Amino acid sequence: GQQLNQSPQSMFIQEGEDVSMNCTSSSIFNTWLWYKQDPGEGPVLLIALYKAGELTSNGRLTAQFGITRKDSFLNISASIPSDVGIYFCAGQLGNNDMRFGAGTRLTVKP
Amino acid sequence: DTEVTQTPKHLVMGMTNKKSLKCEQHMGHRAMYWYKQKAKKPPELMFVYSYEKLSINESVPSRFSPECPNSSLLNLHLHALQPEDSALYLCASSQEEGGYRATNEKLFFGSGTQLSVL
Numbered sequence: 001g002q003q004l005n006q007s008p009q010s011m012f013i014q015e016g017e018d019v020s021m022n023c024t025s026s027s028i029f030n031t032w033l034w035y036k037q038d039p040g041e042g043p044v045l046l047i048a049l050y051k052a053g054e055l056t057s058n059g060r061l062t063a064q065f066g067i068t069r070k071d072s073f074l075n076i077s078a079s080i081p082s083d084v085g086i087y088f089c090a091g092q093l094g095n096n097d098m099r100f101g102a103g104t105r106l107t108v109k110p
Numbered sequence: 111d112t113e114v115t116q117t118p119k120h121l122v123m124g125m126t127n128k129k130s131l132k133c134e135q136h137m138g139h140r141a142m143y144w145y146k147q148k149a150k151k152p153p154e155l156m157f158v159y160s161y162e163k164l165s166i167n168e169s170v171p172s173r174f175s176p177e178c179p180n181s182s183l184l185n186l187h188l189h190a191l192q193p194e195d196s197a198l199y200l201c202a203s204s205q206e207e208g209g210y211r212a213t214n215e216k217l218f219f220g221s222g223t224q225l226s227v228l
Contacts, residue, residue: 031215033216033217035219040198040221040222040224041221041222042114042116042200042202042219042220042221042222043153043200043219044219045216045217045218045219048216088152088153090217092215096141096143096158096160096165096166096204096206096215097155097158097166098143098155098215098217099155100152100153100154101152102151102152103150103151103152
């Protein structure tokens with residue numbers, strides 16, 4: 001199947017540190033999205049990427065769509081306690097078919 | 111208005127019950143989705159409606175029955191569920207312009223219905 005491999009599975013960092021996570025796949029995706037999910041809530045869209053090589057920022061968040069269209073990374077700079085949560089990458093194959101990575105659970109120690 | 115509203119937020123049902131989950135959006139989106147999410151797992155696609163027609167069914171058991179009464183509403187009818195069906199059920203919508211299935215979509219999610227089957 002068209003699996004997304006997301007890493008790392010979890011991260012424990014100190015407040016103020018930068019964070020990096022990524023997703024890779026053997027399939028080519030048309031769109032990469034990054035979401036954050038808090039417990040008991042739905043995922044909230046952080047960044048959307050549509051073109052190979054595209055680099056997009058949203059505040060302290062930066063994400064890139066890999067040149068091969070098979071990978072993407074998300075960076076968070078100067079982490080703060082409210083960054084805690086689960087981050088999911090999602091890739092669109094086509095025809096409304098959006099698939100999710102397994103998630104990266106981020107813990108930020110004050 | 112960028113909200114997708116789901117009701118109820120929590121639902122407890124027995125295996126012989128019939129219940130329905132509801133989802134509503136007023137963003138003019140023409141694609142609506144149901145995802146199932148187990149604890150500590152990513153959302154798994156169940157159904158997609160495109161222009162009120164079922165376009166994707168990910169081999170979901172027939173005890174889950176989706177319905178799209180109009181472009182703003184999406185229901186999921188539940189009947190004879192099993193305890194392993196307990197999960198967070200997420201509704202999402204996306205714009206899908208032009209009357210064809212889009213390949214560059216942003217999905218907007220509701221807060222989900224936390225379902226427990228006893």
